[in-house]
Each structure stands twice: as structure tokens, then as C-alpha cells.
Amino acid sequence: MSTATMILSNAQIRRSPRHTATIYLKEAKYEFLKNLRLRMYTASVLSFPIMFYILFGLVLNSNQAIGGLRVPTYLIATYGTFGVMGASLFGTAAGLSSDRGLGWLQVKRASPMPPFAYFAAKVVTSMVFSAIIVLALFTLGIALGGVRMPLADFARLLGTLVAGSLPFSAMGLAVGYFTGPNSAPPTINLIYLPMSFCSGLWVPFMFLPKVVRQIALVLPPYHLSQLALGVVGAGTHESTAAHWEVLIAFTMICLGVARIGFQRDQEEMYG
Amino acid sequence: MIATLQPSHSLEPATSGLVVANLESVNKNYGNVRALRHVNFGVRAGEVVALLGPNGAGKTTAVKLLLGLLLPNSGRVRVFGGDPTNPENRMRTGAMLQVGRVPETLRVREHIDLFSTYYQKPMPTAEILAAAGLEKLRDRKFGELSGGQKQRVLFALAICGDPDLLFLDEPTVGLDVEARRMLWDEIRQLVSRGKTVLLTTHYLQEADALADRVAVINQGEIIAEGTPSEIKAQTAGKRIRCITSLNISVLRRIPGVTEVKEDREAVELHAAEAEPVLRELLARDSTLSGLEVTSAGLEEAFLALTQDSSNNGNHSN
Numbered sequence: 001m002s003t004a005t006m007i008l009s010n011a012q013i014r015r016s017p018r019h020t021a022t023i024y025l026k027e028a029k030y031e032f033l034k035n036l037r038l039r040m041y042t043a044s045v046l047s048f049p050i051m052f053y054i055l056f057g058l059v060l061n062s063n064q065a066i067g068g069l070r071v072p073t074y075l076i077a078t079y080g081t082f083g084v085m086g087a088s089l090f091g092t093a094a095g096l097s098s099d100r101g102l103g104w105l106q107v108k109r110a111s112p113m114p115p116f117a118y119f120a121a122k123v124v125t126s127m128v129f130s131a132i133i134v135l136a137l138f139t140l141g142i143a144l145g146g147v148r149m150p151l152a153d154f155a156r157l158l159g160t161l162v163a164g165s166l167p168f169s170a171m172g173l174a175v176g177y178f179t180g181p182n183s184a185p186p187t188i189n190l191i192y193l194p195m196s197f198c199s200g201l202w203v204p205f206m207f208l209p210k211v212v213r214q215i216a217l218v219l220p221p222y223h224l225s226q227l228a229l230g231v232v233g234a235g236t237h238e239s240t241a242a243h244w245e246v247l248i249a250f251t252m253i254c255l256g257v258a259r260i261g262f263q264r265d266q267e268e269m270y271g
Numbered sequence: 272m273i274a275t276l277q278p279s280h281s282l283e284p285a286t287s288g289l290v291v292a293n294l295e296s297v298n299k300n301y302g303n304v305r306a307l308r309h310v311n312f313g314v315r316a317g318e319v320v321a322l323l324g325p326n327g328a329g330k331t332t333a334v335k336l337l338l339g340l341l342l343p344n345s346g347r348v349r350v351f352g353g354d355p356t357n358p359e360n361r362m363r364t365g366a367m368l369q370v371g372r373v374p375e376t377l378r379v380r381e382h383i384d385l386f387s388t389y390y391q392k393p394m395p396t397a398e399i400l401a402a403a404g405l406e407k408l409r410d411r412k413f414g415e416l417s418g419g420q421k422q423r424v425l426f427a428l429a430i431c432g433d434p435d436l437l438f439l440d441e442p443t444v445g446l447d448v449e450a451r452r453m454l455w456d457e458i459r460q461l462v463s464r465g466k467t468v469l470l471t472t473h474y475l476q477e478a479d480a481l482a483d484r485v486a487v488i489n490q491g492e493i494i495a496e497g498t499p500s501e502i503k504a505q506t507a508g509k510r511i512r513c514i515t516s517l518n519i520s521v522l523r524r525i526p527g528v529t530e531v532k533e534d535r536e537a538v539e540l541h542a543a544e545a546e547p548v549l550r551e552l553l554a555r556d557s558t559l560s561g562l563e564v565t566s567a568g569l570e571e572a573f574l575a576l577t578q579d580s581s582n583n584g585n586h587s588n
Contacts, residue, residue, distance in 0.1 A: 030385050181372070
């Protein structure tokens, strides 16, 4: 029987829409709780962007400006992007590679769980953690950094960054399918840290060397941070549409890679 | 050593039951490694079958094929008369697999809550907790449990959909004696409720204690099949030791004798049944002395079987 029918047939269980919705909700709820209680996850993914923001945005440079924008406002966009990227990459890749490599995913696959619920839960959980990080930055910025802007802009910034979780979740799924339980975290760090630097998430983009700025043009976090900066009035380069197009294309490529991994797993599971 | 163990339930093996899961001429390779070779094997409704074999014999592969987690290279796998990946089948089956890491930060009741949601008619949570002996551990995080307790959670997840057919892959591996007996009791309770169970094990005692029928698997091939007592009879039977004036070639020709060994001044005979051989011996040799009859345990039977079939085959999991 082909892979396609294996996947399709699983969608054919006759369940009420209400029952299906309950499964998706619970899968997401427990994925969220699982990560929330995982100190490795919360300590690195949640606290790094927040600590960086407090240090570089509130303690050290709060009276300065970058490109006409006050530092506390500017850094919400860039550390927001950094936080979203970390939450999404670790949230999907680490769990997926471990579940695949250590047998847990097989237990789930042997059950009547709709396979898509598993992936949806990871993506939704990444978006929720992304929102938590961004809202924490907003709160700190407003309370301690004097960040002021119309409520609609806060909402747009939040929406942009949370939507920006999707390309990185897709990337995380691809990484999760091609790494093992032990190699996933270092692989993510190897992608995530250099990308953050080159995309201007730590050092503002215009202060980066020209070579690095050239590289940044092909990096998804650069495009997401430019979209976020655009909301607060500091976007510098291409049009909004061009940034979204790059992010959508990147998402599609990552999903394609993840799908190859998914099919490979369906066809030959080991031992 | 364990020849006197009886199955705990007095039901006759359900030989007439409908076949609910089977492998037909199944071959499964992992690359060049042949995990299963032309395996024919079935489980009938209401019976408990043990797939018994050493590590790497192909037990787990057989279970994963029946769960639709693997596809055979050739042959056919049927569950409830259909394809094992059929989602309706997954509603009616439960599986306990060997897992390296289960999400550790979720609580026992949370794991059960999530898995119960997948099924149309799950068992009530209180019943699942009771059946798996987890009432006192319901609020414990998975990572805080002992090995035996973790196995019981996996067992709970296997039964939470109230399945008709249960696959238990090495359910008690790595457990101490007490934890193993506890899980056996839980499995027996399920069996008494009419469930069909396929369990794999490399503990002979476990197969003997739980199963109606045992299939011995070694190096990817089923090498013997029958009730636990048939398996024992088929292979080891009885060992007769005595001092006799009859010579070896005469002894070898006695009907029923499968093997003759000299042991110092005595000889040791192997036979499926002792009585006919004894009659013959006593009739022929009035000076016969030092007679001892012992029965070989399933352990020996198993060793004999797997050693017989050991040729230059490949090992796999």
C-alpha cells in the first residue's frame, strides 16, 4: 500500500467534528504543558531574548536611538524575532527528533491519533510561546523603557511576529526529520545563532559589515525582523510584500523537506 | 525447573476462534539483514499468544508489521481481515511498544487523558488507572516514575481505548520479579475480560505463565508452535538416567529415544515420553540400577530449539 493511501486512510476515521476538535485541542494543550515544564526549553528559549532585551534595551542603551527610533522600541522588533525563531525551532525540532528517534512517535502512530494533530500541536505551541515572548517584551518596554505607540501597532507587531513563527516551525520540522535525538539541539544552535547575528538581531543591521549584510538578504530572520521593524517605522529595505514572499517561499521549501522525511519514516522505520 | 507452572486461567485455547491477526508468508528485510523469513503466524480471537525468542529474533518486527508501522517486503499482513493501517483497526487495537523516551514532564493522568481522547469509546479513566495499578501515581510526572511504573503507564496507554486486540512487545523487559508479577496479574485480568493478546517475550517463564499458545521464533523464522506443554514435550521431554548393561547401539534403537549420552558409569537418554522407554529398559535389563527420571524445563526446551535452528542466519531486531 502506498504512503499516500496510508496517510489519507488515517484521515478517514469517522469522528464527529467536535471529537476531532477535542483531539487537536488536547494534543496542543499537552504539547504546551510538556514544553512549559521542560526547564531546558523555557530557560533558553524564553529567558534569553527577555534577558538580552533587559540588558541591552533597558539597562544599557535606553536613551539612545537607532535610525531615528528609540532603542527600547527598536529592540522589541529584533529580540522579538530572535525569541520567535528560538521558540519555534526548538519547539518543533527537538521534540520531533527525540520522538522519532526514541520510539514515542511509533506509539502515537499505532494509536488512532490523526497524524496531522501531532504536527499542528507543535506549530501551535510554538506560536503560543512566540506570543508569550513578544508580550513579555511589550510589557517590559512599556513599563520600563517608555515604549509608546498606538495600540493598533502593538497588535500588528504581535501579529507579524507570531505569524513569523511559521517559517521557523517549518524549518524545525525539517531539521527534526533529519537529525537524531542528540544531534538536534546542537544542529539548531548551529543554525540559529549565526543566523541571528547575520540578520541583525543582536547588532543592529546597519552596523554590520557589508559582507554580512549581503548574506542577510537570503536569511529568513532578516526578513521577519525587517517586517517587524517596518511596523514600528524603522524598516529600511525591500517592500513588505517582498519580505513576506521570501518567508512564504522559505516555509514551502522547509515543508517540502519535512515531507520527504515524513515519507521516508513511513516507508522504512527501523527496528 | 519451571515445568510445573500452569497457566493461570483454565480456559481451553481458543482453537476454533476467528483469526484476528496474521502474517502470511511474510518476509521483512532491513537492508541486507533478513529480519523475518517466510513467516506464517496467526492469532485467534480470545487467545493469548506468546511470540518467544531471543533478542534480535524478529519479535518486534512481527509486532510492528501487525501494527502497520512497517510494511513487509513480501507476503501479506492482515488484522481483523483488513489492512493493519486501516484506521478503524487502530480503534480496536492497543499497543505497548518498547520506547526509549516518553515525554517526561507530563503527568500519568495527562498521558492517559490524551490517549483516551483518540478513541471512540475509551475506558473510564478510573478503570484504566485501576487496571494498570496507577491510582496512587496519577499525579506523578512520567519522569519521576520507576522502571516498573513507567511500563505500567505504557500498558495503561495500550488499554485505554478498550481494545479487542492487544499487542504487548516485551512488556516486562528490565523489570524486577515483583514488578513483573504485578504486570502479569494485570494482563491476566484483561484476558479474563475476553481480550485477544499477542505478547512477545524472551522470558520463557512469562510465555508459560500467560500464554495459551507459544510460537518460538529464532533468526526470523518460526521454529516451533504449540501450547506451552506441547512445546516442552516436543523438544526436551524427559531425561532418563540409569546404570545399565545394555550397550549404546541397543539403547539408541529403543522406540522414542531421541538421544543417548554416556555419563561416567551411567547413560542418559532423552525421550519425549518416559514411560514406554522405561518399560522397554526394565524388560531388557533386569540389572538396571540408579534410575532417575527428570523433566526438562521450558528453558532447556527453548535452548534446544533455538540452538537447533541456529545456522549461519542473520541477526536483527
